[in-house]
Amino acid sequence: MGEAPALCVEDLKERFSNGFGLGSKGFETSTDVGDKTFVIGCNNNDSTSSLEVHIYDKSRGKWVIPTVLGTKPKPYEGHSAVLLNEDRILIITRGSTPDDCIWFLEVDTEYVKQQKEGLETEVVAWSKCVRGDAEKPVVISGPSGVGKGTLINMLMKEFPSMFGFSVSHTTRAPRGTEKNGVHYHFTERSVMEKDIKDGKFLEFASVHGNLYGTSIEAVEAVADSGKRCILDIDVQGAKSVRASSLDAVFIFISPPSMSELEERLRLRGTETEEQIQKRLRNAKAEIEQGKSSGIFDHILCNDNLEKCYENLKKLLGLDGSAPINPKPSPNGINLPPNHSVSKIDDNKIIIQHETPGPGNASKNLIVLDVSLLKGGAPGRTRGLDVYNVDPISNCLNGIHKLS
């Protein structure tokens, strides 16, 4: 079995004279990645305890405070840190709920590299591990009035436990029946611009004169519910997502003709004449891009609504050939408060704890297999396999999967 992967705070203080010591109730780990040391710590001496990340750049002899993306873990009582693949640190927390105890701090993944370039600062990104394996997110684009919303509503109605809608932010005014937080997060432009600058958005675009964007939190919220995420975004947004590390299926919905599109927009009756004209002008370029840019994996013509919906379901494997009831989402991991963590190889991490018994206490082992991890920031990390090692034989032959 390998050695404990992370250094404790005392080691760190010895190694760096200018290290930032925490109070007696705080905790810290430090993990070396190349010529940088990532210090993850929390000072929970007061009620406003907050988890922070600092980087010690050994080549420059300097401490750096990075931009931290993604939602960080809820307050907890301590953690172990294990470096995986030189690009992310696995964080196993103590004192968290079963669905909140495994996290990743991405320090050099493709997403983090892209963000570093864009933001021109050091960047790290949190990504929570969710058990279960929801399918790839679905990006749906198409001109205004083509029927995207209608098709998405049909899908969500027929498969409520399978799909979750990524609620975008927009600066446009709500339409009559639209609800804040359900259809969109209706937002002031200045607030949205600041959030974009702070790296809170997966993508954003100016569409028909308003700002629209998908926040990282919106995508994470769907992943947390164990559902497959649906994004209704314009072609520019789809292009940004395509260039990002979010592995998705891209579907473009096209109208049978421009005159039909115009009629649908008018019949919907939600836009002024001026807005309809603007949307129709933009539709031409969107359709051209949608069909020729190579962004989309599939193009569906929404001529007959029922036919188009059937084709959409076929693309998503819901045409009867695949099970349409989602696998029940597996439970979280029940970690005892006192455990130790060791890395046995690049793919397996062992969590060890003792169960007190009448005779000798027995040692229990939980194995985390990280060989099939998928996804990651922005969003959640999926594909973790968790095994329980038989406490009697205490050997890997006794491994059985946790349900």
Ligand SMILES: Nc1nc2c(ncn2[C@@H]2O[C@H](COP(=O)(O)OP(=O)(O)O)[C@@H](O)[C@H]2O)c(=O)[nH]1
């Ligand atoms: N890039 C991007 N586009 C979005 C987002 N949310 C909505 N859109 C797109 O913005 C456009 C206008 O949306 P909306 O005002 O709701 O009108 P609709 O297209 O007529 O339904 C549509 O093409 C949407 O797909 C987002 O988060 N990002």
Ligand SMILES: Nc1ncnc2c1ncn2[C@@H]1O[C@H](COP(=O)(O)OP(=O)(O)O)[C@@H](O)[C@H]1O
């Ligand atoms: N295949 C179709 N044939 C006729 N009307 C349709 C069809 N698909 C959608 N519609 C209607 O067109 C209008 C625009 O659809 P909507 O889903 O709001 O488009 P989008 O979300 O792409 O802007 C709605 O009134 C809807 O009921």
